[in-house]
Amino acid sequence: MLRFHNYDIVFQEVPGEVTLAINISGCPNSCRGCHSPYLMKDTGEILDKNVLMGLLEKYGNAITCICFMGGDSDPQEIERLSVFLRNTAGNRIKTAWYSGRQHLPKDCTLPYFDFIKLGPYVEHLGGLDSASTNQRFYRIENETMVDITEGFYKR
Ligand code: SF4
Secondary structure (H helix, E strand, C coil): EEEEEEEECCCCCCCCCCCCEECCCCCCCCCCCCCCCHCCCCCEEEEEEHHHHHHHHHCCCCCCCEEEECCCCCHHHHHHHHHHHHHHHHHHHHEECCCCCCCCCCCCHHCCCCCCCCCCCCCCCCCCCCCCCCCEEEEEEECCCEEHHHHHHCC
């Protein structure tokens, strides 16, 4: 079971998309220098299909993507929710997953997502907008992960 702290409409997290980003709590990654340490606590509202339906009804016409920010405590549930969104919204809404894991869990299915970000936050390397970052951002195309991280670097 996943819980979320809040959500927001954002423009930078997924290139080319107007994204509803859902900040999921209960993060198990314990990155030093974490930007949002409150997300390590398992608190907030339960994130389930009913909540996603409500968000789609409210914001579906204003967004092009829904991004799960976190969810590493239960990747299988993230995948189930992504599949639910795709079945419900069809091609109209893309799905993205910001994971802090180094690698994609073996049982995750690439075609169920449009974008996946991998890698914990390492303070001295910086986030996605840093050229030295360890984090990678992928677009999923034909069941392969295309690394488009460079598009985030500050110019
Ligand atoms: S993955 Fe994100 S939320 Fe989790 S500890 Fe690392 S920086 Fe914080």
